[in-house]
Amino acid sequence: MGQITLQGVQKSFGPVHIIKGADLEITDGSFVVFVGPSGCGKTTLLRLIAGLEDVTGGAILIDGRNVVDVPPAKRGLSMVFQSYALYPHMSVRGNIAFGLKMAGVAKDEINRKVEAAAATLNLTPYLERKPRELSGGQRQRVAIGRAIVREPKAFLFDEPLSNLDAALRVQMRLEVTRLQKQLGTTAIYVTHDQVEAMTMADKIVVLNGGKIEQYGSPLELYEKPNNLFVAGFIGSPKMNFVTGELARQQGATTIGVRPEHLKVERDGQGGWQGTVAVAEHLGSDTFLYVDAAALGMLTARYVGELDLHPGDRVSLIPDPARIHRFDDSGKSIHA
Amino acid sequence: MATQQTQLLARTLLTPAVALLFIWMIVPLALTIYFATLHYNLLDPGSESFVGLENFRYFLTDPAFLASLQNTLVLVGSVLAITIILGVPLALLLDQQVVGLSIVRLMVIAPFFVMPTVSALVWKNLLMHPVSGLFAWIAHLFGLPAIDWFNDAPLFSVILIVSWQWLPFATLILLTALQSLDEEQKEAAEMDGASAISTFIYITLPHLARPITVVILIETIFLLTVFAEIFVTTGGGPGLQTTNIAFLIYSQALIQYDVGSASAGGLVAVVLANIVAFFLVRIVGRNLEA
Numbered sequence: 339m340g341q342i343t344l345q346g347v348q349k350s351f352g353p354v355h356i357i358k359g360a361d362l363e364i365t366d367g368s369f370v371v372f373v374g375p376s377g378c379g380k381t382t383l384l385r386l387i388a389g390l391e392d393v394t395g396g397a398i399l400i401d402g403r404n405v406v407d408v409p410p411a412k413r414g415l416s417m418v419f420q421s422y423a424l425y426p427h428m429s430v431r432g433n434i435a436f437g438l439k440m441a442g443v444a445k446d447e448i449n450r451k452v453e454a455a456a457a458t459l460n461l462t463p464y465l466e467r468k469p470r471e472l473s474g475g476q477r478q479r480v481a482i483g484r485a486i487v488r489e490p491k492a493f494l495f496d497e498p499l500s501n502l503d504a505a506l507r508v509q510m511r512l513e514v515t516r517l518q519k520q521l522g523t524t525a526i527y528v529t530h531d532q533v534e535a536m537t538m539a540d541k542i543v544v545l546n547g548g549k550i551e552q553y554g555s556p557l558e559l560y561e562k563p564n565n566l567f568v569a570g571f572i573g574s575p576k577m578n579f580v581t582g583e584l585a586r587q588q589g590a591t592t593i594g595v596r597p598e599h600l601k602v603e604r605d606g607q608g609g610w611q612g613t614v615a616v617a618e619h620l621g622s623d624t625f626l627y628v629d630a631a632a633l634g635m636l637t638a639r640y641v642g643e644l645d646l647h648p649g650d651r652v653s654l655i656p657d658p659a660r661i662h663r664f665d666d667s668g669k670s671i672h673a
Numbered sequence: 674m675a676t677q678q679t680q681l682l683a684r685t686l687l688t689p690a691v692a693l694l695f696i697w698m699i700v701p702l703a704l705t706i707y708f709a710t711l712h713y714n715l716l717d718p719g720s721e722s723f724v725g726l727e728n729f730r731y732f733l734t735d736p737a738f739l740a741s742l743q744n745t746l747v748l749v750g751s752v753l754a755i756t757i758i759l760g761v762p763l764a765l766l767l768d769q770q771v772v773g774l775s776i777v778r779l780m781v782i783a784p785f786f787v788m789p790t791v792s793a794l795v796w797k798n799l800l801m802h803p804v805s806g807l808f809a810w811i812a813h814l815f816g817l818p819a820i821d822w823f824n825d826a827p828l829f830s831v832i833l834i835v836s837w838q839w840l841p842f843a844t845l846i847l848l849t850a851l852q853s854l855d856e857e858q859k860e861a862a863e864m865d866g867a868s869a870i871s872t873f874i875y876i877t878l879p880h881l882a883r884p885i886t887v888v889i890l891i892e893t894i895f896l897l898t899v900f901a902e903i904f905v906t907t908g909g910g911p912g913l914q915t916t917n918i919a920f921l922i923y924s925q926a927l928i929q930y931d932v933g934s935a936s937a938g939g940l941v942a943v944v945l946a947n948i949v950a951f952f953l954v955r956i957v958g959r960n961l962e963a
Contacts, residue, residue, distance in 0.1 A: 390860050411866030423857035427879040436875070437865035484865070 339401050340491035340524030341366045342387065347396035349382055356382045358548040359396065364492075364526065364541075369518050372528045373535040374545035374571070380528045381496055383545070387526065388417050388494050400491060411440075416485035417494040420501070422477050424469040424484075430456070431465045434483045441488075455487040458517070475506050482514070492524035499534065511538060532572055536560070544568050566668035569594050575625060575637045577662070584633070590663035590671055597639040599660040602626060604646065606653030612636065614650045619643060628652060708936035715930035728937035737913050737921055738938075742945070745917040748832055749896040749949075753889055755836040760843030760888070761881065765873075767844065768851045778848075785841040789901035796834045797823070797906045827907050827915045834902050839895075843888045850884035851877070886957045893953060897946055918942045 342364040349357040356379045364370050372380040385391045387398060389410035397404045405413050416437070424433050431452055438448045456462045459479045469477055478498060485493050495514070499507045515538050518525045529535055535542050536556045544551045544559065544567070552564040556572075563569035569577050577594045585593045603609070612630030624644040628636045638654050646652065663671040712724045732738060767778055784792065800807050801822040809819035822830040854877065862872045900919045903909060909916035909924060916924070922942060926935030 388864065390863065410864050415864070417861070417864050419857045419861060421855065421857050423855060423861035425858065425861075425876060425879075427882075428875075436862070436867070440866040440868075440871060484861075488865075 339366055341399075341401050342492060342524065342526070343397075343399040343402075344383075344387075345397040345399065347383070347386060347398060348394045349379075349386055349391060350394045356548050357386065360550050362543065362550065362553060364524060366524055367522045368540040369515065369525045369527065369538060370541050370543060371535040371539035372526065372543045372545055373530065373532055374551075376530055378545040379548040380530075380543075380545045384417075384494055384496055384526060384528045388415055389413050390417075414491040415494055416488050416490040417496065418478075418481045418485050418498045420497045422469075422481040422498075422501075424477060424480055426469055429466050429468060430461060430472070430480050430483075433469065433480055434487050437484065437488045451487050452483075455483045458486070459483050474502050475510060478502065478510055479513075482517070486517070486521065486523075490523065492526060493518070495525065495527040497528055497530070499529075500531075507534075514538065533574060536572070542572075544571060546571075562670070562672070563662065564670055566592060566594070566664050569662055569664070569670075575639065578636045580633050580636075582632070585663075588661065588663055591666050592664040592668070594662040594664065595656045596660065597625070597637040598641075599657040600636070600638040601655040601657065602638050602640050602644060602646075603653045603655060605651050606655070609653040609655035610636065611651070611653050614646050614648050614652055616648060617644075617646050626652065628654060630654070705936045705939055708932055709940055711933045713931075713933040713936075715932060724933070728933045729941070732925070732934050732937045732941060737916065738941075740913040741916045741918050741921040744828060744913075744915065745897065745919075747828065748835065748899060748917055749893060751832045752836045752839055752896055753892055755832070756839045756843040756892065757885060757888060759836075759840055760847050761878075761885075763840070763844045764847035764851055765877075767848050781844060782841045784838055785845075787838070789838065790905050792838055793834055793902040793905035796830075796837070801830060823907050824911060827911060831899075831902055831906060831915050834906065835896065835899055838902075839892055842892070846884050846888050847881060850881055854880050889957055890953060893949065894946075897942075897949065918945065 342362075344360050344362040347357055347360045348355070360383060372383060374380050382391065386393050389405070389408065393406050396406075398406055400413060400415075425436065428436065434452045434455055435448050438451060443451075452465075453462070456465055459482060461476070461479055461483055464472060464476060464480075469480065472480065478501075481498065498514070499510050502510060511534060514527075527534075527538060539556055541553065541555055542559055543553050546567050552559060552568045554562075559568060559572045563572060566579070570579070573596055575597045577596050578600070579592050579594050581592050585591055601609070610630050610633055612628040612633070614626055615629045615635065616627040618625040618627075621643060622641070624640045624642070624646070626638045626640065626644075626646060628638060630636045636654060638652075665671050709728050710723055710725060711721050712727070713721050763781065767774070767781065771777070787795075798806070803809050803819045803821040806819075808822070812819050820826070858876060859872060862876050867875065898919045899917060900923065903915050903917065903920050904923075907915040909920045918938070919942070922935050922938040925931050925938055
């Protein structure tokens with residue numbers, strides 16, 4: 339079981355309020371990603387759940403029990419750190435076994451569990467090596483092994499893939515997701531990379547300035563962002579925002595259209611007119627950065643190759659069903 | 674990487690420095706070896722004559738030699754043990770966040786900057802003096818007889834003074850090492866359920882293995898040649914109780930004016946230091962390999 343509930347959790351460092359009251363319900367077995375720009379408090383929130391920081395106010399419930407006064411090790415959670423934090427003088431076996439050894443588990447049972455964890459993570463050939471003799475991906479797996487061997491109620495991941503190169507990151511992303519599904523253990527994963535968030539999460543928590551902006555499944559966040567911040571943060575490339583007369587016609591202060599919902603027409607007449615400033619040809623997609631005079635710079639995504647070059651005139655026609663409308667305070671207006 | 678020209682240039686430019694260092698080292702060594710083979714006593718000028726290895730036989734069979742060798746090893750071993758056993762907890766304390774920490778740190782480091790002669794005098798006259806010393810005063814407060822440190826426990830007194838001087842060095846090296854310990858590692862241990870003691874044994878102490886090695890190697894080099902503290906406090910006595918090899922050589926040369934025997938002793942000391950260094954590097958030097 340690993341049901342985690344946050345009730346009005348607050349954290350201040352002196353006069354600085356890092357977390358301004360977070361309420362969250364994480365169901366057992368789900369993969370929840372905390373995402374937000376740097377300094378938004380996502381790592382602090384994770385450390386509060388882990389018990390590495392004390393809450394200033396509110397309650398953290400794990401399986402219905404308030405754990406704010408319980409030391410980290412007794413919360414039944416395990417954490418994978420950004421720097422992996424492997425013990426450098428211990429072998430891989432020693433690293434994975436350390437938590438069990440501290441819990442006073444019998445030696446042969448430790449061996450059995452360590453070997454089972456190593457087998458799951460393809461670490462068996464490296465059990466007797468020291469961390470410094472391993473590659474980045476292998477170290478990452480040892481850190482995960484150290485987390486799973488204790489059979490925790492939940493895994494906490496603190497930007498675990500940020501030290502890996504791009505190709506390895508994609509591979510580890512898959513491995514982590516698959517492992518979590520296979521074990522069925524609740525996982526909380528902190529990242530600043532919204533692609534990681536979208537691909538891995540069952541549910542995403544978008545944080546900004548110490549507040550939870552929205553909590554929902556990746557597609558909910560993509561299709562129905564609560565506000566301007568979530569709309570701009572989720573999705574790549576970023577959503578285009580237009581203010582002024584055009585927005586007022588739609589009964590909003592700001593309207594937003596995602597680049598993939600803009601139809602591109604060469605020398606077209608309708609829609610929004612502009613000149614191509616930069617065209618990025620990826621083969622599978624073409625990203626156009628269009629200078630649309632009063633509307634500012636707009637980004638459009640075309641699936642496939644489109645033979646356009648800087649200076650070409652284009653018109654961008656927004657999909658009327660997929661225009662997001664926001665009021666004065668930046669909140670979404672739902673029809 | 675380097676072309677032949679740059680190699681040649683490097684060698685040419687290095688030559689003067691290397692040559693100077695070489696002369697600096699080889700001339701005293703050659704002279705010492707030369708004196709060691711002579712009957713050369715300053716009280717008997719003009720009687721210098723070649724005696725072969727007679728000085729070595731004399732020095733090594735002198736009962737003072739074995740006594741001073743033992744004193745040297747006891748002194749080095751005890752000071753190493755004291756500075757490391759006290760240095761580790763002291764460094765752990767100084768690694769905590771406390772108000773006024775910078776001042777406390779400065780005061781802990783201070784003894785290291787006091788000259789050996791000065792600190793020995795302070796200990797001898799202000800602290801350990803059986804009549805006017807602070808320790809005697811404290812003993813009187815409790816109605817106890819004052820201890821005459823340099824008569825009753827002379828070698829221990831010297832060990833105490835030298836340890837006091839070297840404790841800051843050990844603490845400083847260990848403190849900087851502690852500060853480089855990854856915070857996330859301690860947190861990982863915390864998540865793994867390690868108590869403070871377990872964290873110390875399994876995480877902190879292994880991390881300190883290398884700096885402890887450094888402390889042992891560096892301190893040994895200097896502790897083998899402790900001289901000023903002994904000269905100022907006990908003068909090697911009572912009897913031979915605080916005479917170490919360095920002091921024995923001094924007494925051969927400048928108390929007995931026997932330059933030949935002192936030179937032989939100096940060479941023996943060089944060999945001994947190398948033997949100690951050899952074993953040290955074998956035992957603890959492994960820790961220095963990355």
